[in-house]
Each structure stands twice: as structure tokens, then as C-alpha cells.
Amino acid sequence: MATHSIDYDFPSIEPRWQSFWAENKAFKAEDSSPKPKYYALDMFPYPSGAGLHIGHPEGYTATDIMCRYKRACGYNVLHPIGWDAFGLPAEQHAVKTGTHPATNTEANVTNFRRQIKALGFSYDWDREINTTDPEYYRWTQWIFLQLFKRGLAYVDKRPVWWCPALKTVLANEEVVDGKSERGNHPVERRALRQWVLRITAYADRLLADLEGLDWPDSTKRMQAAWIGRSEGAEVDFILDDHSLGNLTVFTTRPDTLFGATYMVIAPEHPLVDKLTIASQRGAIAAYRQQAAAKSDLERTDLAKDKSGVFSGAFAINPINGQKLPIWVADYVLMGYGTGAIMAVPAHDERDYEFAQKYDIPIVQVIEPLDSSSDREGGPDLPYSGDGKLVNSDGYSGLPWQEAKQRMTAALADKDRAKATVNFRLRDWIFSRQRYWGEPIPIVWVDKAGYESAVAAGASDLPKDPVTFEEDGLISYALPVPDQALPLALPEVESYLPSDSGESPLANAQAWLDIWFNPLTGASHSATEEPPIDSTWLRGRRETNTMPQWAGSCWYYLRYMDPKNSEAIASRSNLEYWRTPDLYIGGAEHAVLHLLYARFWHKVLFDVGVLPYDEPFQKLFHQGIILGEDGEKMSKSGGNVVSPDTIIESHGADTLRLYLMFLGPLEAKKPWNPRGIEGVHRFLQKVWRGLINEHGKMHSRIKASPNSESADFTKLLHETIKKVTEDIENMRFNTAISQMMIYANALLKSEVVTHTSAKAFVQLLAPFAPHVAEELWVKLGGNAPVQAAAWPGYDEKLLENETQKLVVQVNGKRRGELILPKNIEESEALVAAQKDKIIMSHMEGKTLRRVIYVPGRILNIVVAS
């Protein structure tokens, strides 16, 4: 190379400024400040072995732009990052290799940290957290104990999704189409002892408080649907055989009681055995067995074909005394409502289908308001729309909503019904039979042990003891006291589940079976001498660990005070930082993480730890980035783009810029490997526009304030306005377009004032911070650039003296005129009539009407 020009040299610029920021702690957040605060939160990553995915830096760049912009606007910014590092892949790796999952996790974290730092995000690294750090999970355990103490955690043996391949239990939400969400392995139902969190106790608040949140509507709707509130009534049907008592059903439409022609109970319903008459016993038993054997996959596959068996028993309709046959059918689920329904085939699609199949009568009791929609021979059934009652003695003619209230009230008076609310939301199965999770800080003791602990004054006990019965023995749950936390994971020889189906922790004998002091949490192995002090109890530790959701349920709180050893965070920090002002993450967490975190947050609010009862006021989902082929990026698809490769070839600034330039942040968009050249060229243009071949300030930059053209000054102010507004509205793609327009003009401009050049570099800085920092210093500024106040624009400079007016004839564009501002309609019309082309479209026609929108349009309506 003959030339010695110093061009845009990103490989040297980027690491240099990253070191500068780190050494100067440029992004340190102050825990109190006269400045207004701004807290921007990224969904923290699971540090997988595969390294950073291109989707991570997309959302992270967006929050980083907001943070750098807010700092320049004078905010005290909290922008933290950490690691959601418990999880299945590390455990599976440990099972395979025998190395401790912590070792592998640490290596992955190191790699992730390197990759994230290479992107130049303005994180306050002093606040980095890791959910697997005992000093972190100590507080996860502490929060669990708050739930336990308040009666929100209990133990139950219940059928759960067991994945033989993963050797673990999965939450409902982790099972997709009868396969595990992770790994896509088949799953089956198994009854196992589980810790369950009573999230249903918060269902009403979780639903109601959605309203005030600045979240995408679709996400709010998804949560609302997941919670699934429905208002109705529980209605008691007396059984024909009075000795059997009542059958209680839940219905949202008690107004259709007169249309009930049969009843259905779930195959798992406790009354099935008692109800069934002798001659039906065989058929029912066979049906129940069949239903139990069906995996959920089969149940859904067969969803369209309803099946059932008549039990032989009857129930009495409380509204009219009619005898209704009781069927056993698996389209009624034991887990919802009361596990029994009254079937109204005329007004429910499922009941209709079933009634058709088994020749059960269909009685219409709701008539559409507009009865003209009736076909010949009656309306289309099943009908579930609006309407008024028919065939309902004493209620016919009423709108169904009113009938629903009246009939519920009438039956309630006779003690046969009560208005109730049902939720689709289930309690949250919170335990996993895994090693690599937070140990649940519970010790199981016998009844005498529990009573002696109570007598000794053990704290944090729930009002009613949490117990579990197995093989006739009842165990009582005692919490490990706060001062003994964290309850650390013990070392184990094998990371495979124990033979009993318990987690690998069940094999850590010395840790598991202990002498335990319920007041201090002190313990030692049961194989050692029993203590002399009689408050010590013989106990067995809980072997379940917490699910990965646990650590991510409250991490945004820990960032506010990550090293606090007295509390999850100090009260003053919690009150100062409140909650994140912006939370960006993928839409795949719309229900699970976001619902669980809201639940914990509300509990902590009730405990009195938090000053606010909702965690995430403003939420935004970045769209996913697809591969070049328009398909989801995947290793098997061979379309994965690695941030490392792009940083090496084009630099972090280019990558950040391109991720934002691809399209709107929320949109799903394909990666185009050639498109990146465009934004890279843009940065080179900016460089060449401001820096000469010797690496010094370009000669077009002049100190004198009025040396550049008025048009160019105006463009700068337009750019400041556009970029500022676009950042505020998170429309980063159009902000970049505007900066490109400016850069193109810069290269054509002979003169740019020093002030203009610096202002433009400030605009660029949130997007491409390294090159902006370099330019800023070369223009004589002091690093970091974010310390300089964000540039403002002058409205007056944005105004035009002339205006462009588009002229239409009959709504079609026929020309445009440059006219003085504030021109009258009549003058504009005169000007238009001087235009030959416009006139040619009006010749020989009569003027009918003129529409004039000043500054925009003149539409001349003519007719022949």
C-alpha cells in the first residue's frame, strides 16, 4: 500500500474504548443522586455452551442505546447484566462428563462475558450477578421461606409430567404437544411428591393489575387468557339415589339450566365408583382404564371424537326436578371446576357433539335476539351467541345475562347454588428432581419433632404445618432458619437421579440425614453422635431443587443492591430505583417468566419488602432475527450468524447499527449478510467526512459558527429532532436512516462547523459508541461523549419560507408548485392555473370545487 491514509480502523478503536470505559467505570450507577434515575433491564441470558446468539445483542443494543441516550440527557442510569446460570444443559453436561456443573457454567459465563463486552454495552459490571452464586441464591431461598411462612407453599403428591429422557419433572408450560419443550423428548404422567406454590391465591390481582401496565396488548391478553377467569356458579344436583348426596357442577351459564339434558363427570371423579350401577361397572371400569392410559398427546389427537359411558345413575335438576342421566366422559377434566358439568347440548358445541353421538335430547333455551336469523325449522344449533330465554318456566323472555343472575340468586336462596369464580390458572409446581438448582431450604421431621420445634419457638412456620404422608408416615416441613442460609449444594459423586426417582441430592447421605437445630439451622450428619441439646431433631433434608424460573423471578431487584448481605436489597435502594423503567426481552416469556415474577413481586410487596406491587411497568419485545433463508436460526439449519464473526469482519459498531437498521425492533426480520456492508459504509463515510488522511480533524471543519450553508445547518437540526424522537419511541431504524442522510450531505458539504460536527457525533454515539468516542476526542471533546449534554434543536430553523404544494385535479397528482408560505387558497389556485400541465387536465371543464390544505395539497375538482 502506497498511501498512508489513516482510515476507520475499528479493530484498534473498539478494544481501546472498551478498556477506557472499564478503567474509568464510565457506566457506574449511583445509588442516590440528584439526577433523575433511569433503570433499563435486559432479560439476562442463560450462559449456554453455544455462546451468544445474534438475538441477544438485538435487544441488548436497544436498551444500550436508551441508556447512553439517557445519560447524555442527564439521567443516573442503572443498566446491569447477569447470568441465569442454573439449568438443565449444564446438568446434562455434568451427567455426561462427571465434572461439576459449576465448572462448566463458569466457563460458559466467561465466554458470554467476553462476547458481551466485545459489543461495547454500557453495563455497570460491578453489579453483575449469577443465580448460582450462593450469595445470590441465599436470597432466592429466603424468598421461598417467605412464601412458605405465608402458607403459599405446600407439598402434594400429584401427577406431573415426567420426562424419562431428561429424568426430571416438567411444568405444564414446559410440555409442548406431549413433548418436552427442551429437547423435544416424550413425556408421561407420574405421581410424585412436589412442592407447589399457591399462585392461584393471587389470580385475581395478577389479572386486575395487568390493566395499568405499559405492555404490548398481545402479551397482556396472553396473560389474561392464561389466568382465565370465568364467572359462574356452582350448582348442586341431588342424586336420584339420595343416599349418595349431591353432585356439584360448575357452569358459567346457569341461565341454561332448563336446557340441561344430561350430566358428565370426569373419569377421575371420586363419585364415579359410588354412582355406577352394577350392570355398568364393567363398561365404566374399562373406560376409566382407557382414559388413564391415554397420554395427553392422544387425548388431544382424539379431541374431535367424543366418547363416554353411561353410569346408570341420575341427578335431579334443581330448577325443574327433571331426572338427568349421568355420563362418564373424558372431555370433562378433573382439574377444572368441580370435574363435573351439566350438559346443555343446544348451547355448547362439545355437549352438542356428544348428544348427537349418543342420541341424547337437545332442548333449546336461548333464542337469538334477531330471530330472523332462524333457518327453516329453527335456529342453527348449537347456539352460543347473545339472546333471550325460551322454554324456561318463569324466566322465558329475559335476556340471558339477567336470567343468569336471577336463577343463581333463586337457587342460592334454596342453598342449591352459589356464585363462584373459576380460574384456568393452576398452582405452580415448583420442585425439580435435579441437582443443578437452588436447594429448597426445608428439613423433614416427624410429628413429635415438629411439636418440639414449635415449643422451642422455631420461627417462620406457616399457620398450618406443611405435611406429607407416605407409607402411613406423616412428615412435617421445618424451614432452615434465615441465619443458616444459604443452604449450599452438597458435593455428589453422580449427577444422575437416585434410584428412588429423587434428585441426585438423595445420594448425598451425610448432607441428607442430619441432626438439625430448628432454631439456628445448625446441622451435622446423622451418622455422627447425637447432640446433647434436646432442641436438636433428627431430620431429612428436602431433596428437590427449585426450577430455573426461581432465580429469574427477582433478579431485577438484586441489581439494585447486588452485594447486600442483610437483605435482598436495602430499603433505600429499592425506593430509589423502584422498578425497571424499561424491560426488553423476547415474547416467548410472555406468560411464564413474566407471570411468575409478577407473583413473587406481589408476595414480596405483601411481606412489606417492596414499595411497589408491580415489577415491570414498561415492557417491550424485540422480534426474532431469522436466518438468511427466512427460517429460524438453528444449528441444524446451518443458518446461524455468530456475533463474533461479524465483530471480526466489520466491528461491533457496525453490528449494533445493522441490528437496529434491519427493521422495527419488534418485527421479526431476516438477516441479510450483504446488507451489513451498507451500514459499514455509512460509518466509513462519517469517518472520512470528519477525519483527514492523517487521522486529524478534516479541513472542512471550521470554527466560525456561520460558515456552513443554511441548508446544511437546517439538516442537522432536522436530524437532531428525528433521532431524538425516534430514540424516545424506540424507532431506531428510522433514526439511522436520518443519520445516513446527514452523512451523505456531510461528504458533499465543503464546510461544516465544529459545533455541528460535534452534535452529529453525539447523535451517533448511542448507536455506534466506539467510533463516536474516537471521533469525539479527535474533534477536541473529552471522553466519554455521554458526559456532554444531548444536543437540542432550534424549531425556528426547521421552518421553511416557501412551501411545496401538490396540485391534484380530481384527486390525481398533476404537478407541484413552490409557493410562499401562508399563501391564500385563491392565490394558490391562480398559481396552479398558470401551470400548463395542470391546465391541460382542466381544459373545457367546469370548476366544481377546490380543496385546499395549506402546506400540503390543492385539489381542483372539475366536471365536463
Next chain:
RNA sequence: GCCCGGGUGGCGGAAUUGGUAGACGCAGCAGACUCAAAAUCUGCCGCCGCAAGGCGUGUCGGUUCGAUUCCGACCCCGGGUACCA
């Protein structure tokens, strides 16, 4: 099936409150520079047409002086969900 989201040039996308459709970028074409290439710069770039002009934002219809934007019906693509009584 139901619930969401989305259909704009060859491609990613832009378009304020109903007021010039296609900003910006990619790709492409032509030219300048060069022995040549790369890089860079200049110009062109929705479709049909020599032009005048016509057509054009998934389709059909409506409202309006004027519709990518509002209303109605439909088609297609993507995501979520699955008997929730």
C-alpha cells in the same frame, strides 16, 4: 376451530391526523477514475409504454374531493392455544 400479529418494488423496509406511495439501505444498470481490478465518486432504478399517459400498497366492495391509512367481506403467511364447562 379460537385468539393474536402480518401481507407495500428484485430484497430489508419508509410514509405525521385520511393529503406527493416507495425515504434510507441492499442488489442491479450506466458512466467517471484505473493498464486492469477492488475501493471510491456521479447518474438511473415500482410495472406497462417511444411518449403522452395508464396501472400500482394481498383480493373484492364501500365511505371520501382524496384511502397503504377508515368500514365490510374474503384470501394467504406467521405465532400462540387446545375439550376450561
